Amino acid sequence: MDEQIGKLRWHCRRGMKELDLLTLGYLEQHYPAAPAEDQRAFADLLELQDPQLMSYMVGRETPTDAATRRVVDIMRTLIHS
Numbered sequence: 001m002d003e004q005i006g007k008l009r010w011h012c013r014r015g016m017k018e019l020d021l022l023t024l025g026y027l028e029q030h031y032p033a034a035p036a037e038d039q040r041a042f043a044d045l046l047e048l049q050d051p052q053l054m055s056y057m058v059g060r061e062t063p064t065d066a067a068t069r070r071v072v073d074i075m076r077t078l079i080h081s
Helices: 002-011 017-029 036-045 050-057 066-079
Strands: none
Touching (some): 017 036, 017 066, 036 066, 050 066
């Protein structure tokens, strides 16, 4: 699990500081206790290009997959905390 977390932490390093904070925030605060489906959705989100991920974070677009939508909703709460 530690190796997987390390790989995800590396993928959380984005081109935008705001995305770094949101992805790392989710990884540290929510990922360990998240259901496997949500963990996979988070890993998939990290594969997206920054503009697409930012579009989800600011609400311009909404993911169609339910697990991805849950993860994005949680990440969006980190904006306000």
